[in-house]
Amino acid sequence: MNWNLSFFEHLIAAVVIGLAAPALSAIVFPFAVRRLSGFMSDRLGPNRVGPAGFLQPMADFIKLLLKEDITPSRSDRLLFMLAPAIAFVTPVIAISVIPFSPGYTIASLNVGLVFVVAAGSFAVLGILLAGWASHNKYSLLGGLRSVAQMISYEIPLIFNIIIVAMLVGSLSLNDVVGAQGKVWYIAVQPLAFLFFIIAGMAELNRTPFDLPEAESELVGGYMTEYGGMRFGFFYGLVEWGNATIWSLTGATLFLGGWRGPFGGSPGWLILKMLVLVFVVIWFFATFPRLQIDQLMGFAWKVLIPLSLVNLGVTGGLIILLPDNFLPPVAAFSWVSVIVLVLLFPPVQRKLLLRKRLGKAAA
Amino acid sequence: MSAASKLTGEAALKQAEALLSSAGARARLARGRIVVTLEPADLVETAARLRDDEKLSFTYLSFVSGVDYPDRMEAVYILRSLEHQQLLELRVRLDRDRPSLPTVSGIWSTAAWHEREAYDLLGIVFEGHPDLRRILTRGEDGVFPLRKDARPHRVQRDEWSFAGIGAAKRLPGEEDRSERS
Amino acid sequence: MAESRDILMPPAIGRSPDPYADEHRDFHLEEMVLNMGPQHPSTHGVLRLVLHLDGELIVSVDPQLGYLHRGFEKLAENRTYLQFFSMLARLDYLAGFFMEWAYVRAIEDLMQIEPPPRAEYLRVICGELNRIISHHMAIGDYLLNLGAVTPVLWAFRDREDVLDLLEMLTGQRMMYNFARVGGVRYDLPDGFAEQCRRFLKGFPAKIDEYEQLISGNEIFLARSLGMGVITPGQAADFGLSGPNLRATGVAMDLRRHAPYSVYPKLDFDIPVGKNGDSFDRYKCRIEELRQSVRIIEQALDAMPGGPVNMKVPPMLRPPAGEAFCAVETGRGEWSNYLVSDGSLRPHRLKLRDSCFVAISTLPKILPGFKIADVVGITGSLDLIMGAVDR
Numbered sequence: 001m002n003w004n005l006s007f008f009e010h011l012i013a014a015v016v017i018g019l020a021a022p023a024l025s026a027i028v029f030p031f032a033v034r035r036l037s038g039f040m041s042d043r044l045g046p047n048r049v050g051p052a053g054f055l056q057p058m059a060d061f062i063k064l065l066l067k068e069d070i071t072p073s074r075s076d077r078l079l080f081m082l083a084p085a086i087a088f089v090t091p092v093i094a095i096s097v098i099p100f101s102p103g104y105t106i107a108s109l110n111v112g113l114v115f116v117v118a119a120g121s122f123a124v125l126g127i128l129l130a131g132w133a134s135h136n137k138y139s140l141l142g143g144l145r146s147v148a149q150m151i152s153y154e155i156p157l158i159f160n161i162i163i164v165a166m167l168v169g170s171l172s173l174n175d176v177v178g179a180q181g182k183v184w185y186i187a188v189q190p191l192a193f194l195f196f197i198i199a200g201m202a203e204l205n206r207t208p209f210d211l212p213e214a215e216s217e218l219v220g221g222y223m224t225e226y227g228g229m230r231f232g233f234f235y236g237l238v239e240w241g242n243a244t245i246w247s248l249t250g251a252t253l254f255l256g257g258w259r260g261p262f263g264g265s266p267g268w269l270i271l272k273m274l275v276l277v278f279v280v281i282w283f284f285a286t287f288p289r290l291q292i293d294q295l296m297g298f299a300w301k302v303l304i305p306l307s308l309v310n311l312g313v314t315g316g317l318i319i320l321l322p323d324n325f326l327p328p329v330a331a332f333s334w335v336s337v338i339v340l341v342l343l344f345p346p347v348q349r350k351l352l353l354r355k356r357l358g359k360a361a362a
Numbered sequence: 363m364s365a366a367s368k369l370t371g372e373a374a375l376k377q378a379e380a381l382l383s384s385a386g387a388r389a390r391l392a393r394g395r396i397v398v399t400l401e402p403a404d405l406v407e408t409a410a411r412l413r414d415d416e417k418l419s420f421t422y423l424s425f426v427s428g429v430d431y432p433d434r435m436e437a438v439y440i441l442r443s444l445e446h447q448q449l450l451e452l453r454v455r456l457d458r459d460r461p462s463l464p465t466v467s468g469i470w471s472t473a474a475w476h477e478r479e480a481y482d483l484l485g486i487v488f489e490g491h492p493d494l495r496r497i498l499t500r501g502e503d504g505v506f507p508l509r510k511d512a513r514p515h516r517v518q519r520d521e522w523s524f525a526g527i528g529a530a531k532r533l534p535g536e537e538d539r540s541e542r543s
Numbered sequence: 544m545a546e547s548r549d550i551l552m553p554p555a556i557g558r559s560p561d562p563y564a565d566e567h568r569d570f571h572l573e574e575m576v577l578n579m580g581p582q583h584p585s586t587h588g589v590l591r592l593v594l595h596l597d598g599e600l601i602v603s604v605d606p607q608l609g610y611l612h613r614g615f616e617k618l619a620e621n622r623t624y625l626q627f628f629s630m631l632a633r634l635d636y637l638a639g640f641f642m643e644w645a646y647v648r649a650i651e652d653l654m655q656i657e658p659p660p661r662a663e664y665l666r667v668i669c670g671e672l673n674r675i676i677s678h679h680m681a682i683g684d685y686l687l688n689l690g691a692v693t694p695v696l697w698a699f700r701d702r703e704d705v706l707d708l709l710e711m712l713t714g715q716r717m718m719y720n721f722a723r724v725g726g727v728r729y730d731l732p733d734g735f736a737e738q739c740r741r742f743l744k745g746f747p748a749k750i751d752e753y754e755q756l757i758s759g760n761e762i763f764l765a766r767s768l769g770m771g772v773i774t775p776g777q778a779a780d781f782g783l784s785g786p787n788l789r790a791t792g793v794a795m796d797l798r799r800h801a802p803y804s805v806y807p808k809l810d811f812d813i814p815v816g817k818n819g820d821s822f823d824r825y826k827c828r829i830e831e832l833r834q835s836v837r838i839i840e841q842a843l844d845a846m847p848g849g850p851v852n853m854k855v856p857p858m859l860r861p862p863a864g865e866a867f868c869a870v871e872t873g874r875g876e877w878s879n880y881l882v883s884d885g886s887l888r889p890h891r892l893k894l895r896d897s898c899f900v901a902i903s904t905l906p907k908i909l910p911g912f913k914i915a916d917v918v919g920i921t922g923s924l925d926l927i928m929g930a931v932d933r
Contacts, residue, residue: 041696137577141599141914207690208762216585216688217915288762289690291915292599345761349768356769357818393652395867421779422795424869425895429882438880438893440867444779444795451867472782475903483616498609498932507617508891 014096014106022091022241026232027057029240033281040285061236067228072135075225079133084226084233087126091241094119098248099174100266101258112173113165116249117158120203123242124150127205127212130234131222142221145292146205146212152299153202153209159307160192160199163314164253167329177257184256188326191310191333191340193254195303197279200246202295205239206280208287209295216289247276310336374448377418381411395449402454402463409466412441412450419445423469426476428461428484430510435461437486462487483508574602577914581610585688585918588928590902592917599913604906608899611932619892624650624724624859627889632718634894635930638677640669640713641872642894642930643722648803649868649881650724653861659853662726663805664846668739669712669721670870671835671842675746676705677873678828678835681786681925685825686757688922689766694757701749704742711735724859726852736843743836750832758826767822771908771920774819781904784897785875786827787924791819797871809841821923828925831873858887874898874925896930 031046035053038045047053071077097112099105109115124147131143165171167188168179186193202209213221220226223234251257251272260268290298313332318325378396379389387408389398400408412420420441428437439452454463465488467474477488478497485506488494505512580591589610595602615634619627631646632639644666651658658666683698706716711732713721721728757763773783775791788795796813798806814830816823863885869878875897882891901924909917 037692041693042700043696137575141577145599210690211915214690214915216690217918219584285693286756287691288686288760288766289915290762291766291913291919293913294765348761349764352765353768353818356820357772393864393866423782424876424878425782425880425893427880427893427895429865429891429893431890440878440880440895442800444793444800447800449801449867451865470782471777471780471907472900472903475899479899498612500609507614508620512617 010106013104017100017106018092018095021095021244022088022237025091025240025244026236027061029243029277029281030060030236031057032277033284036278036281037285040282061232064229064232069228069230070225072225074135076133076135079129080225081230083126083130083133084230084238085126086129087123087238088233088241089126090119090123091238091245093122094245095248097173098245098252098269099177099257100269102264104266105174108172108174110170110172113161113171113176116173116245117154117161120157120242120245121150121154123203123238126238127222130226131212134222134225136225138218138220138224139222142212142214142218142224145214145218146222148292149202149205149209149211149295149299152296153199153303156195156299156303156307157199157203159304159311160196161253163189163192163307163311166311166315166318167326173252173257177252177259180256180259183326184254184259186254188330189254189310189314189333190337192307193250194337194340195307195310196250196254197276199299199303200250201280201283202299204243204246204280206243207284208290210289211292211295214289243277243280244273247273247280250276306336306340374418374446377415378412378450381415381418382408395451397451397453399453399455402456405452405454406464406466406469409439409452409469412452413469417446418448418450419443420448420450421445421470423466423472423476426466426473426480428456428480428486428508430458430484430508432510434458435484435486437461437463437480439466456486460487461485462489464489465491467491482506485509579917581607585684585922586928587684587921587926589932590921590926590928592905592921594914594917596914599915601909601912601914601917604909604917606902606905608902608928608932611928613933615894615933616892619889621888623887624861624889627892629718629720632720633929634896634933635677635872635874635877635927636717637680637927638673638873639717640666640673640719640721641870641877643719644670645868645870645877645879646881647722647724648870649866649879650859650861652866652868653864653881653883654724654855654859656725656853656855658726659850660805660847661730661849662851664842665712665727665731665851666722667804667806667809667842668839669709669719669727671839672705672709672712674835674873675832676702676709678832679705681828681873682753682757682825685821685919685922685925686763688918689763691757691763694753697749697753697756701746708735708739708742711738723852723855725855726850728852730851739839739843743840746836747833750829754829758829764822766915766919767825767923768820769818770821770912770916771923772818772820773904773908777904777907778819781907782900783875783904784900785871785873785925786824786831787875787897787901789813790816790823790827792817797869797876801869803868803870805842805845808845809838811838811841821920824923824925828873860885860887869895872897874927874930875901877930894930894933896933898924898926898928899931901926902931 035045046056049055049059071080094116096106097109097115127146128143131139164176164185167185168176205212213223223231226234248269251269255272258264258266258269314329317328321328375389375391375396378398382389382398387398387400387404389396412418420443422442422444424440424442426437426439428435435456435458437454437456441450441452456463465473465477467477474492475497477491478495480486481488481494482496482498483506499507575596577594577596579594580586581589591607591610593605593607615630618630631642634642679698679702683695686694709719710716712735713719713729773791775793778788778791778793784795792815794813794815799813811834814827814834816827861883863883866881867878869876877897878895880893881889884890905921909920912920
């Protein structure tokens with residue numbers, strides 16, 4: 001398939017995809033969360049509005065639109081109103097470099113990976129502004145937590161993206177998909193994929209890293225003071241828009257993008273994205289939340305060093321065996337994943353208990 | 363807990379009697395527990411002895427409270443011995459108009475909050491208490507709800523405040539209203 | 544944000560010194576006062592904690608009580624013994640039968656009457672079912688505080704089965720009014736024993752299911768191991784009881800320690816912990832669920848026939864005197880100190896609650912932990928404000 005579009009057709013397609021993708025995800029995914037986590041916790045979830053509850057998100061959307069728009073009296077009004085819009089920038093612009101099908105990318109940048117990462121960094125700004133402008137201690141704590149967390153986890157996230165870029169030898173997402181003709185990179189670098197998922201959960205503020213909102217500690221975190229459609233912006237468009245972007249990036253980097261049996265098409269990409277979003281929801285229904293020191297410790301003491309090692313070894317192998325580096329890289333990565341999964345829990349448990357009980361005794 | 367360490371009620375009573383120093387203190391056995399009656403002055407010393415004695419070791423204070431009798435006020439302490447499965451009730455007779463006695467929060471930490479509650483509800487002043495504030499109510503100064511002469515009163519809406527800053531006032535004629543029972 | 548301090552924030556009294564003062568000497572930030580509660584998603588009702596924070600670190604805690612104070616002790620003095628009955632289950636509204644049980648035992652103690660044996664067995668069955676629902680909520684809410692959504696819903700699912708049983712037995716799901724002076728209200732309804740046995744048979748598998756989901760989870764372990772450690776000495780000094788005390792390794796259970804009802808005839812273990820941390824408190828509750836199953840099974844088997852209550856005068860006039868009665872609830876020692884002057888109304892009723900004591904330990908154990916641990920540790924202590932504020 002190769003679509004030759006005129007400029008205006010291209011423009012219209014770009015606007016439609018850029019705005020519709022986050023909006024659709026904001027409507028579909030919260031509903032999916034509620035039904036799936038309902039299934040996982042042995043209950044029904046919303047099933048009353050429309051067939052099997054499919055219209056529930058529309059009902060919620062209308063409710064949010066009709067709610068009174070409240071701005072706290074001592075808040076910084078301008079920033080308070082601006083924050084959701086700023087946070088919404090990320091999903092809208094980042095989607096433009098994702099290759100949807102063999103012939104179609106909204107903006108076929110040769111530094112697409114850098115663009116996705118740069119756009120992703122924008123999300124923290126909106127959240128920080130929201131936390132600051134609300135004039136609420138819970139919001140402020142949530143905002144500060146999100147800055148610490150998102151900046152820390154961006155580093156391992158980028159390391160693992162770089163690993164893929166090294167394997168491909170290019171920063172263009174089209175090339176990344178093109179290089180995965182024989183084998184998807186999840187089979188070559190499962191370690192990088194694992195770290196990409198972990199760091200991505202933290203970037204998205206999803207369980208088990210949902211500390212910036214942490215409803216049982218910080219009430220609502222940075223969105224405590226938001227109500228009505230502004231809350232809807234954060235809860236639906238920003239969070240799930242970002243989740244969509246992250247899943248699309250993950251699917252492109254590690255799962256072969258639009259590739260699949262019976263020829264490549266956007267359908268395959270969307271299917272892979274849904275699988276990754278399912279992982280997000282699955283984690284939500286399963287895990288408790290980490291606390292801030294454990295979260296930061298995990299990023300700086302575990303994720304970053306291990307990602308660096310992975311980066312170094314992969315780079316070394318590529319230099320040593322420039323012609324046929326995929327098998328040794330895969331062997332290294334698979335072995336380290338297995339060792340890590342087997343060793344990490346008991347070691348972690350022992351260290352924890354020794355440290356804590358020693359502190360309590362002292 | 364082994365049966366060997368369990369004291370019989372009589373043996374425990376004897377041991378407790380041996381610990382009482384002054385003439386005003388009495389101990390008896392009632393309803394499966396030792397009841398010790400004390401003067402306020404002896405309280406701290408006796409309490410420390412009851413806790414530290416090896417044969418009794420009342421290390422666990424269940425609660426501190428008070429009872430407002432028509433002629434007197436009594437502070438009540440329930441002690442448990444975790445090792446010897448004994449129960450002991452300390453009763454301290456107080457002057458109803460100015461109930462005050464020394465604190466035992468230095469002996470059992472838990473007493474600090476129970477004493478705050480007894481102060482809040484009954485107006486018993488525990489001297490030497492580190493932090494004797496009201497705990498459950500935000501009442502008017504000098505009004506202690508569990509005393510038998512406390513009268514219900516309605517708080518004026520405007521005067522009501524979050525942390526008891528504004529003094530609660532009674533409505534006109536409210537003082538005359540007798541307790542409904 | 545400092546301007547809101549004047550009225551809402553009482554001065555921090557009795558606060559402990561900053562545990563990190565040395566470490567952060569060159570990097571000491573301004574202290575923030577955070578008013579957690581009474582409206583907060585995880586303070587279990589209306590507990591209010593005034594936290595003094597250094598960043599996310601807790602420097603001192605000042606719990607403020609009384610937002611649910613309904614004056615139960617005063618109300619008791621103004622009602623006849625029976626009129627006060629219906630209010631009791633509103634104290635610890637998640638496991639109300641224990642309150643009724645302690646109250647009737649105090650009255651029976653004053654009147655020197657013994658209920659018939661079948662009634663004692665029925666009280667034990669109802670009490671242990673209450674312990675199960677109490678621990679369900681304790682475990683579920685603790686995990687919800689830590690941010691896990693599924694365990695609480697699983698707990699609610701299985702709690703529903705127990706509530707059905709209790710509804711069969713007492714006619715009510717929460718506010719039972721089941722205990723009577725001299726017995727209980729109803730005998731076992733038809734089909735109760737079968738349905739109860741069916742539940743007891745399937746329940747241990749459900750407990751294993753909770754453990755599979757929770758106990759081995761690395762994040763849960765990271766959040767609970769070594770958190771909020773209480774030593775056995777501290778626990779006794781603070782008068783903790785129930786699972787919170789047993790988690791420190793002290794095997795104090797009033798069902799054994801000061802035996803009442805038919806508990807001496809029943810065979811059950813008292814689970815104890817080792818470290819006294821949040822994890823041990825959780826684990827003790829899980830084990831107690833299993834023990835409750837054993838107790839109910841034995842009680843159903845061993846229950847003799849005969850009447851379930853006895854004739855007492857419609858207007859109770861217990862002789863003058865003081866009675867002290869304690870029961871082991873799911874949360875610890877609940878005791879009543881009942882003073883009668885021989886009239887129709889209690890002269891004084893003191894209600895002693897274990898959560899009140901558990902909250903009083905917070906200023907001691909929380910400093911040095913982080914905000915996230917406030918909800919974690921208070922969750923593991925299993926507080927219920929209805930009983931604390933009375």
